[in-house]
Amino acid sequence: MKILITGADGFIGSHLTEELVRQGYDVKAFVYYNSFNSWGWLDTSPESIKKELEVFAGDIRDPHGVKEAMKGCDVVLHLASLIAIPYSYHSPDTYVDTNIKGTLNVLQAARELDIQKVVHTSTSEVYGTAQYVPIDENHPLQGQSPYSASKIGADQMAIAFYRSFETPVAIIRPFNTYGPRQSARAVIPTIITQIASGKRKIKLGSLHPTRDFNYIKDTVNGFISVMTHGESIGEVINIGSNFEVSIGETAKLIAEIMGVDIEIETDDVRIRPKKSEVERLWADNSKAKALLGWEPKYGGKEGFKRGLKETIEWFTDERNLSRYKADVYNI
Known part of the structure; x- marks a missing residue:
């Protein structure tokens, strides 16, 4: 199975990329194009990992580049997004372009290329301040920052493609992931x-x-569980430590x-x-446990x-x- 990971150069994406390579998957890493030819955190990966990778430098906001990257892939793990909440107060327009339009680009290409599965990355921030706890997947969504509003929009676009076109989309909703390589904005x-x-x-x-902090290894295992379980299609699934x-x-x-x-x-x-x-x-993580057999080790x-x-x-x-x-x- 060939897997494309968007946002592979980031904190969670780089850990996920490395683990999938270790598990023997054929991985294409979509990294953000820049003039330094930097692969982000993948530059620090062991040589044994890097030599197994196919790297595609592009911009998630460009529909043509996204579709080109997705050609020949079976599964897309879509992590590319802007995530810093304070920066979303400063530059909300970029969050709409990257998070909503970028997700639309992935979904549209998946529909046209008959991709077997798209795992779209949501965030616990879409829930806003808890109206009840623990927070399950039926909790109301509240856009309390331009960032969270853009992720709600992206999530709804993913759900709409599943319902309108039967695009095989699963939505993973990690709570606050932490661990090595995380940005100091966290x-x-x-x-x-x-x-x-x-x-x-x-x-x-x-x-x-x-907060419900989720260690990076648990989040990565959550992604792999959502990817490999057919029951996740059409579902929103919390990944949190409870x-x-x-x-x-x-x-x-x-x-x-x-x-x-x-x-x-x-x-x-x-x-x-x-x-x-x-x-x-x-987080209420009972759905992940029941549907995927996933539970946090941390x-x-x-x-x-x-x-x-x-x-x-x-x-x-x-x-x-x-x-x-x-x-x-x-x-």
Whole structure:
């Protein structure tokens, strides 16, 4: 089976690409074209992985390039998107083009090329602040940021193609994934990189919101489960740990694991507009368990600690830490 992964150069995409190559799949990696000939995080992959890859440099916003990339593929794992919430306040137009139009390009090409399956990547942010917990797939959708609104639009486009044209689409909805290679715009790398750089006064935004953090290995396994199970077509499936923890408590856990005492300083620039902040996320993952047989290996508080330890170990390696700008707020 030949698999195209869009967004293969990103945090989740690179881990997923590597794992599928290890499992023996024929993988084509769609990376964002740039003049540096960079493959993003795939540049750091082992040579044994890179030599097995077919790399296609393009732009998800270009329908012709997307269709060309998809030719000859059986399955498309669509991860390419803009995901930074603060940047979506700054440049919402780019989120519509990339997330909605980019998804439309994949779906239209899949329909024309008779692709066997498209796995479209959603996000827990589409739920907004929990109206009830744990959050199942029937929870109302709330666009509390331009980012989440664009992902709701992309999700609905995917569902519409399934219902209108029987395009074989499955929607995976990961909750807050963390782990090695994650951007410093995310809270866990922000905390780790500041501490690893010698800071003891840590700048953060709001501390009270809760999240359901999902370790990268569990998210990758979730993608593979959705891809390989025929029952996932036409379905929306949460991938989450079913463990809720606040940002403040997360910071304390990280400091404890790293063996330091920290003081948290609220940085106003990191605080979302009041009505835009998602106050609470907590995943109901029972559908993934029942339909796919998937469940997190890093679930609960102890699993979260194990995932944090592996993440900290990666970030505190000087070769990795040097890639990050701990002194700069990354939107």
